[in-house]
Amino acid sequence: MRLMQNMSTIAEFATPECPSNGNIKIAVIGGSGVGKTALVVRFLTRRFIGDYERNAGNLYSREVQVDGGEQVAIQVQDTPGVDLTGNGLSIPDHVTCSIQWADAVVLVYSVTDRHSFDLIGQLHQLVARAGGANVPPVILLANKADLLHMRRVDAEQGPLLAAALGCSFYEVSASEDYSQVHGAFHRLCCHMAKQQPTASMSSHTTSSGAAEKKGRSPLIPRPKSPNMQDLKRRFKQALSAKVRTVTSV
Numbered sequence: 001m002r003l004m005q006n007m008s009t010i011a012e013f014a015t016p017e018c019p020s021n022g023n024i025k026i027a028v029i030g031g032s033g034v035g036k037t038a039l040v041v042r043f044l045t046r047r048f049i050g051d052y053e054r055n056a057g058n059l060y061s062r063e064v065q066v067d068g069g070e071q072v073a074i075q076v077q078d079t080p081g082v083d084l085t086g087n088g089l090s091i092p093d094h095v096t097c098s099i100q101w102a103d104a105v106v107l108v109y110s111v112t113d114r115h116s117f118d119l120i121g122q123l124h125q126l127v128a129r130a131g132g133a134n135v136p137p138v139i140l141l142a143n144k145a146d147l148l149h150m151r152r153v154d155a156e157q158g159p160l161l162a163a164a165l166g167c168s169f170y171e172v173s174a175s176e177d178y179s180q181v182h183g184a185f186h187r188l189c190c191h192m193a194k195q196q197p198t199a200s201m202s203s204h205t206t207s208s209g210a211a212e213k214k215g216r217s218p219l220i221p222r223p224k225s226p227n228m229q230d231l232k233r234r235f236k237q238a239l240s241a242k243v244r245t246v247t248s249v
Helices: 036-045 093-101 114-118 120-131 159-163 179-194 199-201 208-214 227-246
Strands: 025-030 057-064 071-078 083-085 086-089 106-112 138-143 167-169
Touching: 025 036, 025 093, 025 120, 025 179, 036 057, 036 071, 036 138, 036 179, 071 138, 071 179, 086 120, 086 199, 093 106, 093 120, 093 159, 106 114, 106 120, 106 179, 114 159, 120 138, 120 159, 138 159, 159 167
Parallel strands: 025 071, 025 106, 106 138, 138 167
Antiparallel strands: 057 071, 083 086
């Protein structure tokens, strides 16, 4: 559980004592139930729990090593699910604020949910509008690739959509393959680390002037910090269930 305990809130990473050389902010956006939280926790902890409170909107922070051995602090903002209603997209205010705050955006859909795939084009437009003159880089993740019997989005449709939107594409499974999930997020972090000079990244969280230069909102409404005890409890339950299954066999 040491990795989970190393995750902290945005306030803790904004201190001068933070030993990392940079700070990368990533917002994860998609429809409800596509596995956004599972993907974020899988990337940061290697663990898959599978049962989370929906639309919690937690912020997760830790340090990662990018190309060249450089340590950077990353903040990954999980967001409430976006839904399509009779009046158009139902977009929580927190989602728009997260886009304005972020250095990069990860759009997520589930291959088992055609509706979540159909939302992606509109979500990409939302990112373009909210980003203003400085639209953040975007990658597209197709989650739940392991559920072949439940697939509702053909495998070739994801890459075609990503090409039309001009972004990178990854089909992953948060539950079955850590390397896929880690690879997608890690490549994004490496790309962002190369795009942002160390000096400007270091001052990004401490200087409002740097925020103005980037055209990004320097503040985001303080999100709820992840309930680590609850995450630990759920992980232990998942392990216990696996042990009981093996014993019964």
